[in-house]
Amino acid sequence: MTDDLVMDTCLLAGETMLKNGGETYRAEETMALIAKAAGMESVNSSVTPTSIILSYRCGDRDHTRMIRIYDRTFDLNKVTLINEVSRQYVSGKITLLQSYQRLREIDQKRPLYPVWLQHTAAGLASGSFAILIGGDLYDFIPTAIAGTLVNIGATLIPSFLQVKFFAEFLAGFIGGLFVLLSFVLIPSLHFNSMIISAMLPLFPGVAVTNSLRDLMAGDLMAGMARGVEAMLTALSVAVATVIIISFLR
Numbered sequence: 001m002t003d004d005l006v007m008d009t010c011l012l013a014g015e016t017m018l019k020n021g022g023e024t025y026r027a028e029e030t031m032a033l034i035a036k037a038a039g040m041e042s043v044n045s046s047v048t049p050t051s052i053i054l055s056y057r058c059g060d061r062d063h064t065r066m067i068r069i070y071d072r073t074f075d076l077n078k079v080t081l082i083n084e085v086s087r088q089y090v091s092g093k094i095t096l097l098q099s100y101q102r103l104r105e106i107d108q109k110r111p112l113y114p115v116w117l118q119h120t121a122a123g124l125a126s127g128s129f130a131i132l133i134g135g136d137l138y139d140f141i142p143t144a145i146a147g148t149l150v151n152i153g154a155t156l157i158p159s160f161l162q163v164k165f166f167a168e169f170l171a172g173f174i175g176g177l178f179v180l181l182s183f184v185l186i187p188s189l190h191f192n193s194m195i196i197s198a199m200l201p202l203f204p205g206v207a208v209t210n211s212l213r214d215l216m217a218g219d220l221m222a223g224m225a226r227g228v229e230a231m232l233t234a235l236s237v238a239v240a241t242v243i244i245i246s247f248l249r
Helices: 001-019 025-038 076-090 096-108 115-131 137-159 164-185 191-198 205-216 218-248
Strands: 040-049 050-058 061-068
Touching: 001 040, 001 050, 001 061, 001 096, 001 218, 025 040, 025 050, 025 076, 025 205, 025 218, 040 205, 040 218, 076 191, 076 218, 096 205, 115 218, 137 164, 137 191, 164 191, 191 218, 205 218
Parallel strands: none
Antiparallel strands: 040 050, 050 061
C-alpha cells in the first residue's frame, strides 16, 4: 500500500460522490473513513460543490492534494454504490487496491436508467403534474411533450454552452414556447397549469435538499454555495417563464 494509492482512492470516492449529487458532509465522511482505515492520521478535508482538498499525515510526512470538479449531475445509485465500497473496505472485506478498482468502475458506469427513459419520465411527470394542479386530460399530452423538450434541452445544451444557468434558461424557454404554441392553437387548454408543469424537470429540489442538509451538518460554505446555485436555477426558470407569459399580452 502506498500513500499515493490512499490519496487516489479517497479523492476518487469524494469526487464521484459530488459529481453525482452526494452531499458535502457525506463525501468528507467517506474520505475520512477510508483514510483512517488505511492507517492515516490527522485526516482533514475541505469540500465544496466544485473542489476537494484532502490532507493527512503518514508517519512523519504530510500529504495534501486538491482537485476541481467541473461536471455535475444526479445519479444517487452511484452514491449508494460508493457507500457500499467504503463500508466493505473499512470492515476489512476488500483491500485498498480492490476499493480503488471498484470506485473506478462505479465512476465509469453508465446511468442506471437510459437517457430515453429519463426524458420519458420527465415528460410523464410534467403532464401528470399539470392535471394535479388544476388542468385536465387535454393538457396532459402537450405538457408532457413540453416537459420532455425541457429535459432534453437541459441535458444537451450544457455540452454547447459553458454557462449552466443560461443553458437552463434556454431549456425552459424552449419548453415554454411549445406550451405557448399549444395554447394558441387550442385556447381551451389551461395555460397556467401547463407552463408551470413544463418547467418541472428544472426545479432544483435535490439542490435545495442538499443545501439544507449541508447547513444542518455544519458545512456552512458548501450549504450556502448549493443554496445560491439553486436560487440561480430557479431565477433562470422564472425569467424564461416570464418572457413566455409576456408574449400573451
